[in-house]
Amino acid sequence: MDAGDGRKVGRRRKRVLYNPRVTQPSGPAERPSDKVEPEESALIERARGGDRDAFGVLVDRHHAAVMGFLMTVGRDADLAEDCAQEAFLKAFRSLNSFEGRSSFRTWVSRIALNEVRGRWRWNKVRGLLSLGQGEDAEVDVESLRTDAGSSDELAALERRMELERALAGLGRREREIAALRLEGYALHEIAELLGISEGTVKSTLFDATRKMRERLS
Amino acid sequence: MNHAAPERCRTDLVELWALWPRTEIPSALAARLDACPACREEKAAFAALGARSRPWSEALPARRRRRAAEAVKRALTARTAPRPAVWAPAVAFAAALLVALWSYRVPDVTVAPWRAAPPPRELLERRDLLEHLDLLQNWDQARALAGEGAQ
Numbered sequence: 001m002d003a004g005d006g007r008k009v010g011r012r013r014k015r016v017l018y019n020p021r022v023t024q025p026s027g028p029a030e031r032p033s034d035k036v037e038p039e040e041s042a043l044i045e046r047a048r049g050g051d052r053d054a055f056g057v058l059v060d061r062h063h064a065a066v067m068g069f070l071m072t073v074g075r076d077a078d079l080a081e082d083c084a085q086e087a088f089l090k091a092f093r094s095l096n097s098f099e100g101r102s103s104f105r106t107w108v109s110r111i112a113l114n115e116v117r118g119r120w121r122w123n124k125v126r127g128l129l130s131l132g133q134g135e136d137a138e139v140d141v142e143s144l145r146t147d148a149g150s151s152d153e154l155a156a157l158e159r160r161m162e163l164e165r166a167l168a169g170l171g172r173r174e175r176e177i178a179a180l181r182l183e184g185y186a187l188h189e190i191a192e193l194l195g196i197s198e199g200t201v202k203s204t205l206f207d208a209t210r211k212m213r214e215r216l217s
Numbered sequence: 218m219n220h221a222a223p224e225r226c227r228t229d230l231v232e233l234w235a236l237w238p239r240t241e242i243p244s245a246l247a248a249r250l251d252a253c254p255a256c257r258e259e260k261a262a263f264a265a266l267g268a269r270s271r272p273w274s275e276a277l278p279a280r281r282r283r284r285a286a287e288a289v290k291r292a293l294t295a296r297t298a299p300r301p302a303v304w305a306p307a308v309a310f311a312a313a314l315l316v317a318l319w320s321y322r323v324p325d326v327t328v329a330p331w332r333a334a335p336p337p338r339e340l341l342e343r344r345d346l347l348e349h350l351d352l353l354q355n356w357d358q359a360r361a362l363a364g365e366g367a368q
Contacts, residue, residue: 052293056290064274067274068274071273071277081288084285088289149278156275159276160276162269163270181238182271182272183273184274203231205234205237206234206235
């Protein structure tokens with residue numbers, strides 16, 4: 001799988017373009033939900049041919065989840081938005097390298113995660129973290145409060161911020177896993193995305209939720 | 218509170234928390250958890266945290282969510298569409314400027330100095346002097362040597 005930034009994930013192998021008509025070899029870790037759904041594969045095929053509207057449907061379908069987990073990982077709404085946008089643009093440009101071995105959402109999320117990690121490293125180098133974006137910083141939601149159109153939306157935002165304060169006390173890996181899980185990613189999707197086993201995801205979740213409960217109580 | 222069978226309970230609890238943020242528990246797992254008082258407490262904590270857990274995709278204000286997705290689609294069109302050749306006039310102007318400068322400089326570069334300012338006729342007539350230019354250049358030194366000899 002290509003991580004979207006030119007680096008190959010896993011062992012180097014002969015590049016095979018994704019073809020939904022060809023049955024891919026299924027390993028023990030693969031499940032039916034790992035593969036691209038027929039409707040989604042049709043959209044991907046159209047997008048590969050330059051159909052931006054088809055890719056727009058994929059954006060509508062997955063953008064919220066991608067931006068959602070980036071909010072927690074990146075701790076900044078604007079940064080999350082930028083990284084999500086960059087990830088989708090990179091995905092569109094490198095659709096030919098998408099082999100369909102994982103779901104499209106997992107693939108684009110991996111690109112997004114690389115993007116946000118890269119920016120974090122760059123910020124560290126530039127010393128910007130001293131401006132309040134440390135490892136345990138909370139999500140900057142000031143810009144979101146101004147976007148909240150109703151009291152319900154504001155209340156939902158505040159409730160999520162409570163949870164975010166609990167997430168802020170987690171380690172980087174714990175926070176990534178919890179953020180992905182919260183956005184509805186399946187355990188095997190998280191394992192594939194982070195390159196770890198499903199058992200590690202489960203045990204990390206166990207530790208992470210215990211810490212979160214302690215911080216919330 | 219102690220667990221009835223610590224190892225078995227831990228396995229069940231890892232399975233339980235792997236379900237988070239969902240709140241439904243498979244009946245078989247729920248039955249095992251209910252058998253242990255400490256696990257029952259964990260089950261209640263699981264339900265409580267699940268109730269407080271909400272994804273950003275739901276908590277983000279709808280306006281922001283829509284705006285962010287639209288921005289991606291706009292960027293997709295802007296960055297992948299052929300860009301208008303806004304640089305073409307600038308390149309044409311720069312090329313014209315270079316040609317003009319070159320044309321202006323051509324006479325200075327190509328005309329030989331002796332054509333621009335020919336040497337005096339009398340100097341050319343003294344060809345014998347030119348052939349022994351090195352001697353003329355050392356004339357002062359030779360004269361000085363000659364003076365020392367005479368003394």
